[in-house]
Amino acid sequence: MEKLERLSRELVYKGAVIDLYKDKVVDENGLVKDYDTILHKGAAAVVAVTDEGKIIMVRQYRNILDRFTLELPAGGKDTIDEPTIECAARELEEETGYKSDDLELLLSIKTTVAFCNEGIDIYVAKNLKRSKQHLDEGEFIDVFEYDIEDLVSMVYEQKIQDSKTVCAILAYYNKYVNR
Amino acid sequence: MEKLERLSRELVYKGAVIDLYKDKVVDENGLVKDYDTILHKGAAAVVAVTDEGKIIMVRQYRNILDRFTLELPAGGKDTIDEPTIECAARELEEETGYKSDDLELLLSIKTTVAFCNEGIDIYVAKNLKRSKQHLDEGEFIDVFEYDIEDLVSMVYEQKIQDSKTVCAILAYYNKYVNR
Numbered sequence: 001m002e003k004l005e006r007l008s009r010e011l012v013y014k015g016a017v018i019d020l021y022k023d024k025v026v027d028e029n030g031l032v033k034d035y036d037t038i039l040h041k042g043a044a045a046v047v048a049v050t051d052e053g054k055i056i057m058v059r060q061y062r063n064i065l066d067r068f069t070l071e072l073p074a075g076g077k078d079t080i081d082e083p084t085i086e087c088a089a090r091e092l093e094e095e096t097g098y099k100s101d102d103l104e105l106l107l108s109i110k111t112t113v114a115f116c117n118e119g120i121d122i123y124v125a126k127n128l129k130r131s132k133q134h135l136d137e138g139e140f141i142d143v144f145e146y147d148i149e150d151l152v153s154m155v156y157e158q159k160i161q162d163s164k165t166v167c168a169i170l171a172y173y174n175k176y177v178n179r
Numbered sequence: 180m181e182k183l184e185r186l187s188r189e190l191v192y193k194g195a196v197i198d199l200y201k202d203k204v205v206d207e208n209g210l211v212k213d214y215d216t217i218l219h220k221g222a223a224a225v226v227a228v229t230d231e232g233k234i235i236m237v238r239q240y241r242n243i244l245d246r247f248t249l250e251l252p253a254g255g256k257d258t259i260d261e262p263t264i265e266c267a268a269r270e271l272e273e274e275t276g277y278k279s280d281d282l283e284l285l286l287s288i289k290t291t292v293a294f295c296n297e298g299i300d301i302y303v304a305k306n307l308k309r310s311k312q313h314l315d316e317g318e319f320i321d322v323f324e325y326d327i328e329d330l331v332s333m334v335y336e337q338k339i340q341d342s343k344t345v346c347a348i349l350a351y352y353n354k355y356v357n358r
Contacts, residue, residue, distance in 0.1 A: 002319030003247075004240045012192050013199060015215035018294055020192060020199055025242050031317045035242050036194035038217065061183045063204050063214050064296045065289065068182075076293075107334070109342045110244065112290040112297060114255075115197055117243045119340070138210045140181030155286070155350065161298070163288045163342040170349035171334065178357060 040118035044088035045074035045164045048125040054145035071162045084121035097133035100125035107171045122168045219297035223267035224253035224343045227304040233324035250341045263300035276312035279304035301347045
């Protein structure tokens with residue numbers, strides 16, 4: 001069981017949602033290694049369940065994958081101190097036009113622990129009320145409703161690959177449907 | 180349904196496992212936006228199941244989180260063209276000292292689609308043979324065996340948060356245990 005000690009952290013690049021640092025880390029044998037380190041403010045995602053038991057999903061174009069994806073409504077925290085439950089409620093309303101004040105934490109994940117500290121808290125939202133979608137300029141999101149069983153199938157068929165969405169669909173299905 | 184078009188991609192930083200680019204992207208209304216883009220070669224992870232039905236897990240110190248994590252054995256592809264099944268077999272042996280030539284694809288995930296193209300193919304490995312752990316210099320990994328039911332509990336208790344590991348544990352449990 002070997003703990004590493006960080007000697008230094010140097011800023012390489014400051015971006016809009018991520019900052020890139022170069023870390024120098026030493027192990028207990030004195031070996032020094034460089035690590036690429038991406039710092040991220042954190043995010044929240046929502047399994048929003050309609051009164052009919054359908055799950056709200058969003059479809060959007062993802063530049064990094066050069067294709068559309070089907071995902072949970074989600075988004076980054078405005079500030080590092082923003083409680084993720086507030087971020088979840090805000091992103092749900094902005095992206096889908098549904099409001100909820102009945103949010104319960106389902107899961108807390110770290111997306112990619114080798115080089116990034118991004119954490120996503122995933123909430124289940126119920127008692128949805130119709131509000132209005134209000135997207136950022138240049139943001140285009142289509143909203144759909146799915147049966148949870150169909151979403152689980154799409155995970156195994158690799159039609160849904162986004163990790164927060166895969167985690168959330170399987171965790172919700174296990175906890176509330178296929179007990 | 181709005182497709183984005185990428186106008187340019189400029190290298191900002193070349194790291195060991197990630198490269199950072201700045202993309203200029205235009206939407207159908209002509210609005211141009213910058214995107215931070217991390218390109219990654221891709222990776223593989225393994226749900227390695229012993230003859231007794233236990234799951235092999237690895238514990239290591241993660242610099243980015245400043246703590247130890249419990250994860251599936253996993254690692255990055257040596258080259259972008261390496262088949263993930265070969266990467267999975269190699270990382271299983273290097274990190275845990277178990278070999279398998281009985282690997283089956285369980286799931287394919289994208290860890291963090293807002294800014295990184297990292298994909299991880301997750302395999303189930305059976306018929307494990309004892310080999311020898313051979314870690315890189317400066318790599319320290321402890322190996323443990325767990326019951327799948329305990330791992331599922333640890334996901335809901337947030338003791339396991341790594342997204343590939345959460346996806347894999349829940350997907351394996353759903354498909355093979357709690358059908």
